[in-house]
Amino acid sequence: MSLRQYEYALAVAEEGSVTAAAELLRVAQPSVSQQIRGLERELGVQLFARTPTGLVPTVVGRAFLREAEVAVTASRRARATAQAGADDVAGELVVAAQMGFGARQLPGSLGALRRRFPRLEVTVFEEPSSAELERLCRRGVLDLALMAACERSPADAHHLGDEEFVVVLGAGHRLLAADRVELRELEGEPWVRFDRDSALDGVLVNVLRSNDLTPTTAARVSQTATAVRWAALGLGVTLVPASAVPHDHAHLARPVSPVVPQPVIAVLRHAPGPAETALLDLLRQESWSEPVAFSAAS
Numbered sequence: 001m002s003l004r005q006y007e008y009a010l011a012v013a014e015e016g017s018v019t020a021a022a023e024l025l026r027v028a029q030p031s032v033s034q035q036i037r038g039l040e041r042e043l044g045v046q047l048f049a050r051t052p053t054g055l056v057p058t059v060v061g062r063a064f065l066r067e068a069e070v071a072v073t074a075s076r077r078a079r080a081t082a083q084a085g086a087d088d089v090a091g092e093l094v095v096a097a098q099m100g101f102g103a104r105q106l107p108g109s110l111g112a113l114r115r116r117f118p119r120l121e122v123t124v125f126e127e128p129s130s131a132e133l134e135r136l137c138r139r140g141v142l143d144l145a146l147m148a149a150c151e152r153s154p155a156d157a158h159h160l161g162d163e164e165f166v167v168v169l170g171a172g173h174r175l176l177a178a179d180r181v182e183l184r185e186l187e188g189e190p191w192v193r194f195d196r197d198s199a200l201d202g203v204l205v206n207v208l209r210s211n212d213l214t215p216t217t218a219a220r221v222s223q224t225a226t227a228v229r230w231a232a233l234g235l236g237v238t239l240v241p242a243s244a245v246p247h248d249h250a251h252l253a254r255p256v257s258p259v260v261p262q263p264v265i266a267v268l269r270h271a272p273g274p275a276e277t278a279l280l281d282l283l284r285q286e287s288w289s290e291p292v293a294f295s296a297a298s
Helices: 003-015 018-025 029-043 059-083 105-116 130-139 199-210 224-232 247-252 274-284
Strands: 048-051 054-057 091-098 120-127 144-147 157-168 190-194 216-221 238-241 253-257 261-268
Touching: 003 018, 003 029, 003 054, 003 059, 018 029, 054 059, 059 091, 091 105, 091 130, 091 274, 105 120, 105 274, 120 130, 130 144, 144 274, 157 224, 157 274, 190 199, 190 224, 190 238, 199 238, 216 224, 224 238, 224 247, 247 253, 261 274
Parallel strands: 091 120, 091 144, 190 216
Antiparallel strands: 048 054, 144 261, 157 238, 157 253, 157 261
16 A cells, blocks of 8 residues: 555545545546556455545445545655755644634634745645544644634643633624623524534533523524624624724724633644744734724713
8 A cells, every 4th residue: 555545545535536535636537447446456445435426435435444544645745855954944844723722812823823834735624523633633634723622732732811702793783882791691592603513602501501591493504604794694693703804894892701712722743843833823823812902882
């Protein structure tokens, strides 16, 4: 087996077809087919099943692909480390953030990192489940992750500060006249919530439960930007990290009382390289615990 075969299998799984995978990899389609067939013969298993919607990994295929992803990521890191000097880092950096965290701070830090290392390719994604972030960290898939809690050792986990959560209200809402909203005043309000297994919905449930409030669910969404927009349009109120509120909706956001903070922890992969270390330094320079201040409607 070779890393090239691993990369081809991952591309087929991502694209759902050999043709699309070949286009992604910029190679001939027969080459991809040949590599996949050779891999399956060597393993003695079927990695993909043909369905009406395309090629789908089998149960065994999914297990294999998880390990293949770890191997390919490790190979890219090793190649980048070997090729890079102290001031010329190349390769791929994989960053994940718990959904809603670092929406204001992370882009600026990544921009500064890319200016420092222009040959560095950065892949960033948001993950709604804190448990999944933990799993990805343990598997070694991520170079850096931002999350609220971590079971890793203190050497790998770095507390950057705290994100304060705010409530977003609809235009014309009676509570916009206040500088800070008492949570008990939200009794009976419909809520724009998040997916049931997401960390953000867990925060909301815990906050409301600790304040003896029962949420009425108006809708469930998968993205903070959608929750903010729908709340602004009056569907219901929502609770999100302050940095996740876009500037054009900031006038509809209010801090809450009691204050709802969540720690922001940066978790580095084991034996981090110069890019990960530089990104951590840049994130430390960002403002995380700055008090949130929104002007009340006049």
